[in-house]
Amino acid sequence: MLKKISIHELAVGMHVHAVCGAWFDNPYWRNAFFLKDEADIARLRGGRVRQLWIDTSKGIGLSTQTVTPFRTVPANDAHFAATAQRPAPSLQPASTTHELANAAAIIAASAGTLSGMFADVRLGRQLDAQAVLALVDSIHASVVRHGSALASLARLRKADNDCQLHGVAVCAMMIGLPRQLGLEESEARLCGVAGLLHDIGKTAVDANAPFPGSPGDARQYGRATEHAMASRQILLQAGIDHPVILDICLNHHERIDGTGYAHGLRGEAVSLHARMAAICDVYDGMTSEGHGRQVWNPAAALKKIAEWTRSGQLDVTIFSAFVRCTGIYPLGTLVRMRSGHLAVVTDSESCLYAPVVRAFFCIASRRHIPPFSIDLYESRDNGIASHEDAATWGLGELGHLWT
Ligand SMILES: [Fe+2]
Incomplete structure (x- = not known):
């Protein structure tokens, strides 16, 4: 049985199934391993990992538990057996292969739902806020199971699906990044809502927004600047008025050095959430197919974004956390x-x-x-x-x- 524990609860004899979040800080460890002595524990505690998953079927559990290598259940009660051995819902880490299959289903469902939402908005109908929350729930569960599968898979979309599935990919990254930064789960969900809808204003201005380094001409760029303001307005009309969500929708193209839009904010005026969104937005835009833009290899995109952090456009600390989410060599590199x-x-x-x-x-x-x-x-x-x-x-x- 998988169990999430604090780093302080580690004990010799435990089998670590996965660490939460920060492999970058502990590059000498494999994802699953057995704690054979106190030195193993000391090395883990010396890093930045704060929580881990242990597998109590392969090692000991917490000291307050009765340790049994295998859960015993009545052989003639299939329902009880299934219930007893079922892991905690939506929190169990999943393998890449397993979560890619889940992600494919989520993406297929999201594409249909978002197409309908975007069509409604184009016709002047109000956005369905409950449907938005249901989508974010399914994306959130996927990110908790596996940090990068869903966003990686959404990158493979064709240009025709770009607007909707860009939202799905940014939603997934905007849920994973706050978790990596240690923010509350509720804040991650708010960021996810904003990630899903940050470009919905494009339905109003019909702009394929350029991203830094793209060859978008000045007229297109001018039209694109309007979509961020339109996104904010559409959300307000739907009754989605949380300041974090509105901030992200309005300011995801702002840059710390003042070169962004819609208002050319600079420095501290660009919030933490907008800085996160800027990185997620630009990475997904660079690594996926869209109308008239180059598709970057994920690793090359990370390298380019690193340059933009050095030039002062994007936040270097947030980018470091972003790399911990995607990996140095993201899926598909x-x-x-x-x-x-x-x-x-x-x-x-x-x-x-x-x-x-x-x-x-x-x-x-x-x-x-x-x-x-x-x-x-x-x-x-x-x-x-x-x-x-x-x-x-x-x-x-x-x-x-x-x-
Ligand atoms: Fe945008």
Whole structure:
């Protein structure tokens, strides 16, 4: 049985199933491991991890519990057995493979619901606030189970679905990022609502908003600036008036150095929430297909955003937390291996700096090969040499290799 505990409750003999949030701060650990001595515990407590999941079927539980390696239930009571062994709802960490399947269903449902909402707004009807909250609930549960699966999968959308599924991706990231920063769950949900709807004003101004570095012309840029104000207005009309949500919708294109819009805010005038939204918004915009914009490799996008933090546009501390959410090598990143293969990152949850990849292309022969997986944590003779651009190699969409 999985149980969430505080770092202070750790004991020798526990089996750690997962740590909460901060692998970046503890790069020497695998995601699941057995605590064999006090030194293991001391190393964990020396990092920034504050909560962990332990698996009491593989190790001991808390000292106040009766420790049984396997839960015993009446063999003739199937219902009781299922109930007793069912993990806590919506809080159980999920594998990447499992959560990608959940995420696909959530995205399919969200696309339909959001298309209807956006159509309603275009026709002058009021936004359905209850439907919004139901969507955020399902996205929130996915992010709690797995920090990056849903946003990664939503990146694979086609340009036709861009407006709606950009909202889904930003919603997921805007739930994950506050959790990574240690904010309250209720605040994360508010940020999620704002992430889902931050661009709904585009239904009013029909603008494909450019993002920093894009070649959007001045006239398009001028129209785009109106959508943030329109988003705020649409939410107010629907009775969604929480200041955090309105702030994010209005100010997600503001930049700390004053170069953003809609009002050219500068420095402290750009709130924590708006700074978070700016990073989530720009990352998803760069790494997904949209009308007339370049698609960036996720790792290359992180590198570019890091430059914008150094130039003072975006918040460096929030960006560091964002990287802890997405991983140094986010799902779907194309990489060149030291072995001479191209590969795609298929799982970066278990170890931040050594993900699992799927090799599929031989660089020497420039030919596709039967794909095979490599766990880089286990592979001492191999590693990532660089990240690569799929377009440079004439490769199309690679989503089939990691979804
Ligand atoms: Fe926007």
